[in-house]
Every structure is written in structure tokens, then in C-alpha cells.
Amino acid sequence: MEYIIETHALVKRYGDKQAVNRVSMHVKKGDIYGLIGKNGAGKTSLMKLLLGLTSPNEGQITLLGRRELDRSRRKIGSLIETPAFYKNETALENLKRFALLTPTPEEEIRSILRLVGLGDTGRKKAGAFSLGMKQRLGIAIALLGNPELLILDEPINGLDPSGIKEIRDIILELNGKGVTFLISSHLLDELGKxxxxxxxxxxxVLVEEITAKELAEKCRTSWKIVVDNTAKAAAALRAWQEDLKFDAAGNELHIFSETDSSEVNLVLFRAGVRIYETRSESIDLEDFFIERLGR
Ligand SMILES: Nc1ncnc2c1ncn2[C@@H]1O[C@H](COP(=O)(O)OP(=O)(O)O)[C@@H](O)[C@H]1O
Ligand SMILES: [Mg+2]
Structure with missing residues (x-):
């Protein structure tokens, strides 16, 4: 598997504080990878390491398949914390200034502004922009130089629903053109879609990496069945349907399937398994995250 971002046991300490604790993360080309964690979890610290804004105490980083990070980082655009720009200049003037670092024809600059929905802000100065417009200007700056990967730190933090939708649409449009995203958020809702x-x-700590598909599977309705002998029950279910998906823990079985529960009960009954309880349950997406986000 070719990863666009791969880290191995990455560590960043600030004094006694282990802000990034042996993180091994994997972002594939084309992903929109949501880095979810509470305030202070270490999202910004991790992104800064990836971008070379700080150096790790331990561990390795591979970007765009290379260990030669300076070259890879030229293909990465980023927006970390609040974007810094020239308050007394227009969107176009701002972008032109930042483009000095990555020479870009004016036509392309204008097309980037249109893409982020700032194509007709005219003479309006950036200092007078709404928060959403500022974030979009930050994304426009990150887009200079045709990056393959965009690293955006809480780009939707503090935006109202329409502002959130605008950013989402921009991300989806760029992703459709092949841009990979690493986006942090402390709110699942903002990235869930x-x-x-x-x-x-x-x-x-990177507690878990999970694809949206795997997550959807986990959150699908399951049957919880409490039995007297889980091993016996598991064997009976395997014998009945080889590819039936279920977990067994303690005296509980969790069956992830559309299968009729009465059929399952019958199979267990015939195998001599005593059933104490059968209940349908669905793991809530929110619960899944809350359980893992910690204190
Ligand atoms: N420059 C720094 N100096 C000291 N501590 C820091 C510094 N940057 C971050 N931290 C600490 O590292 C932890 C992770 O912070 P941060 O990466 O900003 O989290 P997040 O972005 O998830 O909110 C926090 O406890 C924070 O106080
Ligand atoms: Mg942060």
C-alpha cells in the first residue's frame, strides 16, 4: 500500500508533556482523513511535525512515499491555526503576495479564488472578511503551488452551518480533482459527512484508525444475545453460516447481520445453548467516538 502520509512511532515532547505519543498513522492517496480529538489531544502538534514546523523527538515520517521530506513538503499545502494574511489588502492582493513564494500566473490565482468562493470580493479588504471568508482565503493560500495534499487544522472551527457547508463543498470539489486531505476537528459532525x-x-495517542466503511459496518444494527456458553454458541453459528460476522465477549454475542434473530435463536437452541436475552442494538456513531476520545 502506498501512503501519502505514513508515520512510525512519532513522538513530540514539550517539556514533560508528551503531546504526540508514538503515533503511527496512515493516510492513503485520495483520502479525506479526519483527525478527531478533543482540544489538547495533540492534533496541531502532529500536523506541525508532518509539515516540518517542529522536529520530532523520536520516530519517522514518510510523505508522498519519500523519506526526503523537503521535496515532498513542496507538494503539501497547509492551514494551521488561524491563517495569517494582510488585513489591509484584498483577497487577490493577498494571494498574489503569497504566490511570490510559488510563482503562479494571475489567471490561476483568480481561478483559485473562484474555487474557494472569493472570486468576486472585489475591493473588500481581508480584515473585513467574515470568519468563513478568512478560512476560505487561508485555503486559497494553501492551494498555491498545486499541492497534492492539503493539511487543514480545524478549518471549520467556529463557522456557522452555511460556512461549514461551503468549506465541505470546497474540500469535496478538490478531492474530486485528486487532492488528498488531512483535516483535524474536535467535532465529529463537521467531518462525518x-x-x-x-x-x-x-x-x-492515536487510539484508532478506521475507514468510513468499517465505521458504517460497526454502527449497523447488531443483535446482542446473552448465552450460557459463548464458545459453544460461536461454534454453532460458524457451522451454520461460515461468514457470519459476530463478536463474542464474556457471555455476550454481538451479531452484525441482517439475519433474523429468531433463526439465530433456533440455531443456538438446537446446539443446546441456553439463551438469556436477545436484543437488537445499534452502535451510535457519536457513542463510538465518545468512547474513544477519552477524558
Ligand atoms: N509549543 C508548546 N509548548 C508547550 N506545550 C505545548 C506546545 N504546543 C502544544 N503543547 C501542549 O501539547 C498538547 C497538545 O496540544 P495541541 O497539539 O495544540 O492539541 P490540539 O491541537 O489537539 O488541541 C497540549 O497539552 C498543549 O498544551
Ligand atoms: Mg489544535
Whole structure:
């Protein structure tokens, strides 16, 4: 598998604080990877390491398949914390200034502005922009130089619903053109609609990486069946349907399937398994994250 971002046991310490604790993350080309974690979880610290804004104490980073990070980083655009720009200049003037670092024809600059919905802000100065417009200008700056990967730190933090939708639409449009995204958020809702995968961080640790597809499977309705002998029940279910998906823990079975529960009960009954309880349950997406986000 070719990853656009891959880290191995990455560590960043600030004094005694382990802001990034042995993080091994994997972002595939084309992903919209949501880095989810509470405030202080270490999202910004991790992004800064990827971008070379700080150096790791331990661990390795591979970007765009290379360990030669300076070259790869030229293909990465980023927006970390609040974008810094020239308050007394227009969107176009701002972008032209930032384009000095990555020479870009004016036509392309204008097309980037149109893409982020700032194509007709005319003479309006950036200092007078709404928060949403400022974020979009930040994304426009990140887009200079045709990046393959955009790293956006809480790009929708503090935006109202229409502002959130605008940013989402921009992300989806760019992703359709092949741009990979790493986006952080402390709110699942903001990313839930677009992310293709998630990395959940709590207290510096990458607790889990999961694709949106795997997550959907997990959150699908399941049957919880409490039995007297889980091993016996598991064997009976395997014998009945080889590819039946279920977990067994303690005296509980969780069956992830549309299968009729009465059929399952019958199979277990015939195998001599005693059933104490059968209940349909669905894992709530929100619960899934809350459980993993920690304190
Ligand atoms: N420059 C720094 N100096 C000292 N501590 C820092 C610094 N940057 C971050 N931290 C600490 O590292 C932890 C993770 O912070 P951060 O990466 O900003 O989290 P997040 O972006 O998820 O809110 C926090 O406890 C924070 O106080
Ligand atoms: Mg942060």
C-alpha cells in the first residue's frame, strides 16, 4: 500500500508533556482523513511535525512515499491555526503576495479564488472578511503551488452551518480533482459527512484508525444475545453460516447481520445453548467516538 502520509512511532515532547505519543498513522492517496480529538489531544502538534514546523523527538515520517521530506513538503499545502494574511489588502492582493513564494500566473490565482468562493470580493479588504471568508482565503493560500495534499487544522472551527457547508463543498470539489486531505476537528459532525477515514487521538495517542466503511459496518444494527456458553454458541453459528460476522465477549454475542434473530435463536437452541436475552442494538456513531476520545 502506498501512503501519502505514513508515520512510525512519532513522538513530540514539550517539556514533560508528551503531546504526540508514538503515533503511527496512515493516510492513503485520495483520502479525506479526519483527525478527531478533543482540544489538547495533540492534533496541531502532529500536523506541525508532518509539515516540518517542529522536529520530532523520536520516530519517522514518510510523505508522498519519500523519506526526503523537503521535496515532498513542496507538494503539501497547509492551514494551521488561524491563517495569517494582510488585513489591509484584498483577497487577490493577498494571494498574489503569497504566490511570490510559488510563482503562479494571475489567471490561476483568480481561478483559485473562484474555487474557494472569493472570486468576486472585489475591493473588500481581508480584515473585513467574515470568519468563513478568512478560512476560505487561508485555503486559497494553501492551494498555491498545486499541492497534492492539503493539511487543514480545524478549518471549520467556529463557522456557522452555511460556512461549514461551503468549506465541505470546497474540500469535496478538490478531492474530486485528486487532492488528498488531512483535516483535524474536535467535532465529529463537521467531518462525518465527508471523511473517508478517521484517526482518533486522545492525549497524544492515536487510539484508532478506521475507514468510513468499517465505521458504517460497526454502527449497523447488531443483535446482542446473552448465552450460557459463548464458545459453544460461536461454534454453532460458524457451522451454520461460515461468514457470519459476530463478536463474542464474556457471555455476550454481538451479531452484525441482517439475519433474523429468531433463526439465530433456533440455531443456538438446537446446539443446546441456553439463551438469556436477545436484543437488537445499534452502535451510535457519536457513542463510538465518545468512547474513544477519552477524558
Ligand atoms: N509549543 C508548546 N509548548 C508547550 N506545550 C505545548 C506546545 N504546543 C502544544 N503543547 C501542549 O501539547 C498538547 C497538545 O496540544 P495541541 O497539539 O495544540 O492539541 P490540539 O491541537 O489537539 O488541541 C497540549 O497539552 C498543549 O498544551
Ligand atoms: Mg489544535
Amino acid at each position: 465527508i471523511a473517508t477515514g478517521y484517526g482518533i487521538v486522545a492525549d497524544g
